[in-house]
Amino acid sequence: MIYFDQAAAVVGDIAKPLGSESVPIGEAHRRVLAEPVVARVDSPPSDVSAMDGYAVREEDLLRLPAQLRVIGESFAGSGFTGGVSPGSCVRIFTGAPVPPHADRVVIQEIVRREGDFAVIDDNLGTAKHVRGLGSDFRKGAVLVGSGARLGYRQLVAAAGADLAEVKVWRRPNLLILGTGDELATPGSAADTTGAIPESVSFGVAALAEVWGASIRDRLRLPDDLKAMERAAAQALDKADLVVVTGGASVGEKDFAKAMFERQGLELLFSKVAIKPGKPVWLGRAKGKLVMGLPGNPTSALVTARLLLAPLVAGLSGLDPQSALRWRKATLLAPLPACGDRETFVRAREFPDGVEPVSSQDSSAQKMLVDADLLLRRRAGAIAAVDGDIVAALDF
Numbered sequence: 001m002i003y004f005d006q007a008a009a010v011v012g013d014i015a016k017p018l019g020s021e022s023v024p025i026g027e028a029h030r031r032v033l034a035e036p037v038v039a040r041v042d043s044p045p046s047d048v049s050a051m052d053g054y055a056v057r058e059e060d061l062l063r064l065p066a067q068l069r070v071i072g073e074s075f076a077g078s079g080f081t082g083g084v085s086p087g088s089c090v091r092i093f094t095g096a097p098v099p100p101h102a103d104r105v106v107i108q109e110i111v112r113r114e115g116d117f118a119v120i121d122d123n124l125g126t127a128k129h130v131r132g133l134g135s136d137f138r139k140g141a142v143l144v145g146s147g148a149r150l151g152y153r154q155l156v157a158a159a160g161a162d163l164a165e166v167k168v169w170r171r172p173n174l175l176i177l178g179t180g181d182e183l184a185t186p187g188s189a190a191d192t193t194g195a196i197p198e199s200v201s202f203g204v205a206a207l208a209e210v211w212g213a214s215i216r217d218r219l220r221l222p223d224d225l226k227a228m229e230r231a232a233a234q235a236l237d238k239a240d241l242v243v244v245t246g247g248a249s250v251g252e253k254d255f256a257k258a259m260f261e262r263q264g265l266e267l268l269f270s271k272v273a274i275k276p277g278k279p280v281w282l283g284r285a286k287g288k289l290v291m292g293l294p295g296n297p298t299s300a301l302v303t304a305r306l307l308l309a310p311l312v313a314g315l316s317g318l319d320p321q322s323a324l325r326w327r328k329a330t331l332l333a334p335l336p337a338c339g340d341r342e343t344f345v346r347a348r349e350f351p352d353g354v355e356p357v358s359s360q361d362s363s364a365q366k367m368l369v370d371a372d373l374l375l376r377r378r379a380g381a382i383a384a385v386d387g388d389i390v391a392a393l394d395f
């Protein structure tokens with residue numbers, strides 16, 4: 001049995017990206033950059049107007065009122081081709097190129113139109129309303145660094161850089177095997193004696209997707225070693241990472257590790273000194289990674305959050321540590337002293353602090369609805385009281 005920090009370090013060491021690929025910008029949401037986004041254009045590509053109004057020569061406004069002849073129009077996408085001569089101006093709209101010799105835009109609200117003339121009486125103010133060429137970014141500038149995940153904000157910058165495609169890390173393929181004779185597809189358990197709905201794989205798959213995995217398959221297996229061995233061999237052929245749920249403990253039908261033995265399973269760790277989730281394990285077989293999560297639903301999701309999330313993050317090109325960002329939270333209720341296993345208390349966040357949820361049972365499913373945080377309690381920690389500061393992780 002190893003400590004949680006040691007298990008997290010093992011995960012950090014092996015969680016490396018699996019290779020890169022180019023994807024169209026429209027399909028790149030949530031992908032992790034394998035190469036930086038470098039601008040192919042200047043933005044804006046020329047001096048452009050920041051407002052709707054008239055492009056003028058500053059020197060023509062030294063004495064007000066000024067009466068300027070309107071000699072053309074400049075729209076975004078179709079600029080005015082000539083230059084602005086003394087005593088004239090060009091009608092201009094937001095985003096349109098500022099024509100040569102004009103150096104200022106006067107907003108239309110303070111311009112009186114008299115036939116072919118624009119008259120500016122007073123209230124000019126100081127703003128020029130011109131965005132200079134490349135004032136947002138220059139061609140060749142790095143807009144998004146390698147290793148960053150493309151969220152909706154970064155996608156705007158990457159598309160604005162004029163990239164049709166981006167180079168991203170390949171998503172790890174994950175296959176989930178849920179073991180247990182008692183497990184039934186949700187919707188069919190009520191009619192079958194001894195059956196319970198298989199719930200864990202739904203949460204594990206969703207959590208792994210959040211951190212970058214692509215779910216290859218989700219299969220249920222009976223507690224039959226021969227059938228499980230066949231499934232293990234097939235799973236290792238299809239996936240980069242196999243997650244087995246249940247059968248992790250010492251019961252007579254706990255075959256989660258045994259099913260991979262014929263495939264040469266090498267364990268990286270087996271059992272971690274944490275509560276819940278002590279039976280969690282990690283191994284390698286046929287060059288692929290295998291993680292075993294306990295079958296109890298809360299234990300499975302807590303260990304998935306603590307160890308599978310950083311593993312998937314790292315395989316996806318992110319820093320594995322980015323999945324374990326602990327923050328400080330204020331307790332709103334007392335916590336008992338911690339036993340000899342480091343404990344991750346399921347808690348709920350409120351505007352002014354955090355409170356443990358009422359059930360800390362490792363088999364609970366209902367309390368998962370409200371438990372949006374894990375509170376980290378070191379082994380042997382003394383009882384905590386209201387107002388104490390604790391380390392919290394989004395769950």
Ligand SMILES: Nc1nc2c(c(=O)[nH]1)N[C@H]1C(S)=C(S)[C@@H](COP(=O)(O)OP(=O)(O)OC[C@H]3O[C@@H](n4cnc5c(N)ncnc54)[C@H](O)[C@@H]3O)O[C@H]1N2
Binds near residue numbers: 249
């Ligand atoms: N003598 C000992 N018994 C147990 C130990 C121990 O150290 N010595 N460890 C306990 C701990 S801690 C845990 S956690 C559990 C986990 O054991 P398994 O991983 O072998 O889990 P199962 O026995 O397969 O299942 C436990 C429980 O969860 C239900 N389950 C399983 N899979 C699913 C699923 N996909 N969806 C919904 N529910 C699931 C299953 O029906 C059982 O009720 O072992 C303790 N025992």
Ligand code: MOO
Binds near residue numbers: 277279294296299362
């Ligand atoms: O560690 Mo088990 O997950 O306590 O029930």
